Amino acid sequence: MSTRSSKSRRIARRGDTRQILIDKALAMLDGDKSFDGLSLRELTREVGIVPTGFYRHFPDMDALGLALVDEAFRALRKILEDVREDTRSTDRLVTSVVKSLVRHIRANRAGFAFIASERFGGSAVVRNAIRRELRLVQTELAVDLARLPYLKEWNTADLHMIASLLLNAMVANAIDILDVDTHDREGEAALMKRAEQHLRLILLGVPQWKTDH
16 A cells, blocks of 8 residues: 555545534534534534544634634525526526525525524624625625626616625525424425515515615
């Protein structure tokens, strides 16, 4: 067995453990526990490594918190990727956003629950990181909205305003969807319908909006 292949496997194992720490932390926070209430010893015990092993992957718990934010927002950005092909009309946009939101919440429940609970949580590092990421997502959404035919003439400030309203509605509806049992398809369908109504209500005012210069 070559020294190079052994070293590669050790590097791979270190990478695996880092991801396991992230996944386990998100799973442990998918409930009543806050990030501030998560201890390093508790996490490493669940993962099956000694506490000192944590520091091979993160310098401190704040660094883990930032990694959790990155992981959680990866799922949120996938929603924007999904709807970029459907910005030709309001109806297509709204339907795509809601369907994508539900699909990604099902696949990444722990990440969305983390954003929902920690954006007003006790850890200032995590809270501020979530706010920064939300601003970045808002900017990306504003760029996407500019592709809509009737928004091409809107200025940057107004595009950010409508993007903020839509993003806040998405986050609020995500929180409601998280509260529905995964097997309650009827309840989920009702929330999807309401989410579409929220987004359409926001977009109804778009053609009538005239910015003050």
